[in-house]
Amino acid sequence: MECQDYALSRHVERDNLNLNPLQRGGVLPPESRKALYEFSDGYSVCDYCAGRLDQITKPSIQGFLEDLASFINVDHVRTVHGAREGKFAVMHAICRPGDTILVDGNAHYTTHLAIERCGLNMVEVPSSGDPEYSIEPVNYLKIIDDLCDQGEDLSMVLLTHVDGDYGNLTDARAIGKIAHDAGIPFLLNCAYSMGRMPLDARKLNADFVVGSGHKSMAASGPIGVLGVKEEWADLVLKKSNQHLLKEVEMLGCTSRGAPVATLMASLPYVIERVNKWDVEIEKTRYFVSEMEKINGVKQLGKRPKEHDLVRFETPIFHSIADKHSRRGFFLYEELKKRNIVGIKRGQTQWFKCSTYGFKQEQIHYIISSFAEIIAEFREMAD
Amino acid sequence: MECQDYALSRHVERDNLNLNPLQRGGVLPPESRKALYEFSDGYSVCDYCAGRLDQITKPSIQGFLEDLASFINVDHVRTVHGAREGKFAVMHAICRPGDTILVDGNAHYTTHLAIERCGLNMVEVPSSGDPEYSIEPVNYLKIIDDLCDQGEDLSMVLLTHVDGDYGNLTDARAIGKIAHDAGIPFLLNCAYSMGRMPLDARKLNADFVVGSGHKSMAASGPIGVLGVKEEWADLVLKKSNQHLLKEVEMLGCTSRGAPVATLMASLPYVIERVNKWDVEIEKTRYFVSEMEKINGVKQLGKRPKEHDLVRFETPIFHSIADKHSRRGFFLYEELKKRNIVGIKRGQTQWFKCSTYGFKQEQIHYIISSFAEIIAEFREMAD
Numbered sequence: 195m196e197c198q199d200y201a202l203s204r205h206v207e208r209d210n211l212n213l214n215p216l217q218r219g220g221v222l223p224p225e226s227r228k229a230l231y232e233f234s235d236g237y238s239v240c241d242y243c244a245g246r247l248d249q250i251t252k253p254s255i256q257g258f259l260e261d262l263a264s265f266i267n268v269d270h271v272r273t274v275h276g277a278r279e280g281k282f283a284v285m286h287a288i289c290r291p292g293d294t295i296l297v298d299g300n301a302h303y304t305t306h307l308a309i310e311r312c313g314l315n316m317v318e319v320p321s322s323g324d325p326e327y328s329i330e331p332v333n334y335l336k337i338i339d340d341l342c343d344q345g346e347d348l349s350m351v352l353l354t355h356v357d358g359d360y361g362n363l364t365d366a367r368a369i370g371k372i373a374h375d376a377g378i379p380f381l382l383n384c385a386y387s388m389g390r391m392p393l394d395a396r397k398l399n400a401d402f403v404v405g406s407g408h409k410s411m412a413a414s415g416p417i418g419v420l421g422v423k424e425e426w427a428d429l430v431l432k433k434s435n436q437h438l439l440k441e442v443e444m445l446g447c448t449s450r451g452a453p454v455a456t457l458m459a460s461l462p463y464v465i466e467r468v469n470k471w472d473v474e475i476e477k478t479r480y481f482v483s484e485m486e487k488i489n490g491v492k493q494l495g496k497r498p499k500e501h502d503l504v505r506f507e508t509p510i511f512h513s514i515a516d517k518h519s520r521r522g523f524f525l526y527e528e529l530k531k532r533n534i535v536g537i538k539r540g541q542t543q544w545f546k547c548s549t550y551g552f553k554q555e556q557i558h559y560i561i562s563s564f565a566e567i568i569a570e571f572r573e574m575a576d
Numbered sequence: 577m578e579c580q581d582y583a584l585s586r587h588v589e590r591d592n593l594n595l596n597p598l599q600r601g602g603v604l605p606p607e608s609r610k611a612l613y614e615f616s617d618g619y620s621v622c623d624y625c626a627g628r629l630d631q632i633t634k635p636s637i638q639g640f641l642e643d644l645a646s647f648i649n650v651d652h653v654r655t656v657h658g659a660r661e662g663k664f665a666v667m668h669a670i671c672r673p674g675d676t677i678l679v680d681g682n683a684h685y686t687t688h689l690a691i692e693r694c695g696l697n698m699v700e701v702p703s704s705g706d707p708e709y710s711i712e713p714v715n716y717l718k719i720i721d722d723l724c725d726q727g728e729d730l731s732m733v734l735l736t737h738v739d740g741d742y743g744n745l746t747d748a749r750a751i752g753k754i755a756h757d758a759g760i761p762f763l764l765n766c767a768y769s770m771g772r773m774p775l776d777a778r779k780l781n782a783d784f785v786v787g788s789g790h791k792s793m794a795a796s797g798p799i800g801v802l803g804v805k806e807e808w809a810d811l812v813l814k815k816s817n818q819h820l821l822k823e824v825e826m827l828g829c830t831s832r833g834a835p836v837a838t839l840m841a842s843l844p845y846v847i848e849r850v851n852k853w854d855v856e857i858e859k860t861r862y863f864v865s866e867m868e869k870i871n872g873v874k875q876l877g878k879r880p881k882e883h884d885l886v887r888f889e890t891p892i893f894h895s896i897a898d899k900h901s902r903r904g905f906f907l908y909e910e911l912k913k914r915n916i917v918g919i920k921r922g923q924t925q926w927f928k929c930s931t932y933g934f935k936q937e938q939i940h941y942i943i944s945s946f947a948e949i950i951a952e953f954r955e956m957a958d
Contacts, residue, residue, distance in 0.1 A: 195646060197844045198639035202837060204614045207623045220618015227616055229584045230834070234612055236602015236790035237797050241589045257580035264577060275657045275798065278827045286693070303819045307827045310816055311668070408618035408833050415619050415833020416657065416798070434692055437685045445660045445689045451790050451797020452612070452834060455584060462579045 207535055211556060214536030215361070215503040215548035219390050219410035222456055229459035230414060233452045240450055245439040247447035247454075248272055258458045265465060266384075267394045268403060268421030270431060272441075273449040273457065277385035278304035280404030280420040283443040284381055285312045285350065287430045293349035296337060296378075298329045298364065300357035305383060314349070317341065325507075327360045328496050329353070331368035338376050348378050355398075356386040359546070360495030361503030363387070370399025379426065385409050386503060388419060389464050390550065391471040395421050402426065407453060412460035412467075417453035467551075474550060477557055478502045481549050484561045488568050490575065494544070502550040510568065511542040513575035525567070532563040589917055593938060596918030597743070597885040597930035601772050601792035604838060611841035612796060615834045622832055627821040629829035629836075630654055640840045647847060648766075649776045650785060650803030652813060654823075655831040655839065659767035660686035662786030662802040665825040666763055667694045667732065669812045675731035678719060678760075680711045680746065682739035687765060696731070699723065707889075708878050709742045711735070713750035720758050730760050737780075738768040741928070742877030743885025745769070752781025761808065767791050768885060770801060771846050772932065773853040777803050784808065789835060794842035794849075799835035849933075856932060859939055860884045863931050866943045870950050872957065876926070884932040892950065893924040895957035907949070914945040 212218070222230070233239060233253075242252040249256050263271040274280040281304065289295065291313030297305055299320040309316050319334050321327040334351065341348055351373035356363050366382050373380040379401040387393055388405030389412065395403045401423045408415030422430045431441050440446040449457075478499045485491050490510025493499070511525050518524040522540040529537060537545045549557050594600070604612070615621060615635075624634040631638050645653040656662040663686065671677065673695030679687055681703040691698050701716050703709040716733065723730060733755035738745050748764050755762040761783040769775055770787030771794065777785045783805045790797030804812050813823050822828040831839075860881045867873050872892025875881070893907050900906040904922040911919060919927045931939050 195643070195847060197643045197847070198636060200636040200640050200840045202611045202614060202635050202841055204620060204623070204635075207620075208614070208617070214623070216619050216622065217617065220620075222616050222618075227613075230612060230616055231609075232584060232586045232590070234604050234609055234796055234838075235590070235599065236604075236795065237598050238586060238589075238602075239797075240598065241586070241596070253584050253586075254580060254582040258582050261577070261579045275661075275830075276832065279657075282827060303822065304828050306818050307816055307822055307824060310818065311824050311827060413618065414616055415621075416831060416835070417833075434689055436688050436692065440685065440689055442689060442693050445664060445693065446686050448657075449798060450658065451799075453798070456616075458582045459584055465577060465579070 210530070210533045210535045211552065211560060212536040213534060213547035213549070213560070215358070215546055215550070216409060217536060218502065218548045218550035220408045220412060220415065221551065222412055222414065223460060223463045225463065226412060226456040226459040229455040230452055233455035237450050238452060239454055247450060253455065253458065255454065255458070258461065261461060262419065263421070265461070266388060266403060266405070266419070266421050267396045269424040270422040270427045272420045272431070272444060273407075273454050274404070274418045274420045274444070275416045275448060276408065276418040277383060277404040277406040278308055280418050281305060281352075281381065281383060282308040282311055283420060284402045284404070284430055285309065285314065287432065287443050288379060288426070289314055289349040294341070294346060295350045295352060296334065296348055297352040298354050298357070300327060300329055300359055300362065301352065301354050302358055302383065302385065305352060305354065325494050326496050327494065328362055329364045331365050331372060334369050335372045338372065338378070342376070348376070350381055351378050352381045352383065355382050355384045356501045356503065358386060358503065360505050361386070361499065361501040362496045363500040366398040366400065374399055386501065390468065390474075390502065392468050402430070407457045411457060411464055413457035414453045417449050417457050474502055475500065477549055477552070477554065478504060481557055481561065485564060488564065502548045503546060504548065505544060505546045507544045508542060510575050514571045515542040517574040518571065524571070528567045529563065532566075534560060534563055592912070592915040592917045593934065593942060594918040595916060595929035595931070595942070597740070597928055597932070598791060599918060600884065600930045600932035602790045602794060602797065603933065604794055604796065605842060605845045607845065608794060608838040608841040611837040612834055615837035619832050620834060621836055629832060635837065635840065637836065637840070640843065643843060644801065645803070647843070648770060648785060648787070648801070648803055649778045651806040652804040652809045654802045654813070654826060655789075655836050656786070656800045656802045656826070657798045657830060658790065658800040659765060659786040659788040660690060662800050663687060663734070663763065663765060664690040664693060665802060666784045666786070666812055667691065667696065669814065669825050670761060670808070671696055671731040676723070676728060677732045677734060678716070678730055679734040680736050680739070682709060682711055682741055682744065683734065683736050684740055684765065684767065687734060687736065707876050709876065710744055710878050711746045713747050713754060716751050717754045720754065720760070724758070730758070732763055733760050734763045734765065737764050737766045738883045738885065740768055740885065742887050743768070743881065743883040744878045745882040748780040748782065756781055768883065772850065772856070772884065774850050784812070789839045793839060793846055795839035796835045799831050799839050856884055857882065859931055859934070859936065860886060863939055863943065867946060870946065884930045885928060886930065887926060887928050889926045890924060892957050896953045897924040899956040900953065906953070910949045911945065914948075916942060916945055
């Protein structure tokens with residue numbers, strides 16, 4: 195049979211300035227591209243396996259996991275296929291179908307999917323709504339109290355540390371304490387924080403943390419991180435009755451191939467970049483302040499920014515789109531002309547973006563590109 | 577913090593002749609190494625996602641899945657993280673905790689793990705035992721009848737198409753028919769067949785097939801294939817109630833990164849190699865016949881070989897190990913001197929190996945290397 199042409203190139207997205215927040219934290223440093231080359235083939239990391247992926251010493255997955263556990267301050271750590279698979283594993287190990295779980299109103303859709311796959315009931319802690327969409331610990335407390343008064347048991351409390359819609363950093367430590375005071379285990383979704391910013395799971399009172407290698411740890415997807423506190427290890431990392439070495443929720447082994455090699459190679463680089471988080475925040479705040487100088491561009495979410503993911507409301511671009519011959523595509527096309535990508539085609543009313551990892555000059559260039567586009571088309575706006 | 581040295585190189589295993597059956601089917605062709613380069617970064621295949629990984633058109637994951645579905649002759653196909661994750665997804669969607677599943681006595685440990693993770697009861701169809709270890713359809717029939725007589729319901733019948741211990745190819749078509757006649761869905765684990773040998777899921781009466789990209793489809797791990805017959809698609813590929821596009825058992829999306837790019841790039845190559853399966857079988861049979869000329873080397877499993885995975889019983893090497901100063905390590909070390917790797921260090925009583933994908937001259941070289949080692953040390957054997 196003859197295969198179709200799958201167009202397996204990505205030079206546009208690699209060679210241009212990509213503003214997509216989903217892509218900014220997953221760019222590989224050169225040492226990880228080298229690791230990818232070494233471990234390209236199939237089950238490449240499994241040559242010297244004696245039964246457990248996390249105990250392989252050549253390459254030293256074992257040593258890497260020790261370092262990773264120190265880095266995020268957890269007792270036990272495993273690689274999983276992504277944050278979502280980590281959340282599912284925790285819920286599947288800890289909760290029973292029909293149990294109730296409390297989650298923030300800004301939770302990622304994969305949190306909902308993991309809950310649905312486990313057959314759990316979900317109660318939401320709403321955000322403050324427009325324009326900040328913030329998640330307040332006091333509302334966790336209130337809902338836990340209310341549920342308790344109604345005689346409803348909670349099996350788990352989940353929080354999205356930094357959400358993917360507004361890039362709001364939430365007070366995990368306070369919410370973790372509220373969960374613990376109520377005797378409920380606390381799962382923290384760090385897909386947008388682990389690997390971008392300093393993270394101390396113990397300090398944040400997290401019983402479980404999940405992170406995303408491809409989203410925020412400079413690794414090839416799919417790979418994630420699952421951190422577990424000692425008291426829950428027996429449940430989450432329970433061993434098989436039949437195959438005594440193998441962990442049931444991991445289905446034996448998880449990252450059996452190239453992505454774990456890139457996550458390993460990237461760890462020193464990730465540790466270094468996390469230490470420069472304050473510089474990233476400065477750059478983001480500068481970017482926001484310059485973008486907001488455009489009349490008709492406004493940052494949504496908490497202010498000032500504490501994370502690189504920024505959501506802008508952009509009625510000015512939407513007005514231009516109304517009259518532009520290319521309609522909603524004009525913004526994407528004008529940016530692309532200027533070697534800037536990552537904002538969805540057709541989107542003008544609002545967009546999410548990030549300048550994470552860009553140099554100051556690149557950020558200047560991006561800001562001046564937006565200003566140039568506005569200058570060119572402002573008269574089309576109402 | 578300072579990271580340990582993870583020794584991220586694999587030149588020994590890449591540059592030498594690697595006999596490990598786990599590694600032979602996962603070697604990437606050059607076009608897939610190129611795809612890996614293009615799609616190295618994080619969520620690389622997700623630039624143009626409109627909500628569903630399997631519907632992405634740039635790169636054309638959608639077109640690829642159409643081709644893949646034709647290639648293995650299934651109605652629906654998805655990529656998963658590996659065969660084990662595919663088995664778990666099917667069992668989780670179809671069975672309820674406490675249900676009973678019937679599996680072959682040669683099943684991979686990950687089948688057991690998936691069963692345990694789903695909370696199912698397992699009944700085994702034993703193999704014929706030493707020396708052939710074959711799985712006979714008549715025994716499936718007998719056990720299904722017995723269970724039926726005892727009023728025990730079966731939720732699923734599972735078969736390992738080619739097992740990883742003996743490389744026995746089993747009569748899936750007959751066992752699939754037996755399952756269907758009893759009204760039970762049939763899951764076929766093709767981790768060692770899909771991508772190595774011709775496979776027609778419909779012809780084999782499979783309701784579900786799983787394959788392994790890293791084991792047998794020339795892809796970077798972790799990636800697998802899940803094929804589903806139309807009548808089960810509503811259950812296995814059930815959509816979320818809350819996120820209408822997203823499939824619950826897939827947790828939304830699965831292979832969000834580099835491995836799927838390699839699987840796509842490899843498909844034309846895999847299609848071509850599958851068509852030369854008869855040549856591989858000839859090479860394997862020749863290899864076995866030559867190896868068995870060594871007194872004290874005997875192939876286990878069904879004869880003649882119908883798959884490249886070969887298990888040898890090798891009492892001769894075990895006897896030598898008894899007297900050799902390097903004990904059990906001698907075989908590994910003698911082979912490595914000759915640029916042959918992939919047989920576990922210390923193993924001499926028996927070993928598994930494969931010459932899949934090697935040229936005839938390389939097979940000659942491997943055979944003569946074993947003969948040379950025997951000639952050198954035979955006097956140490958009893």
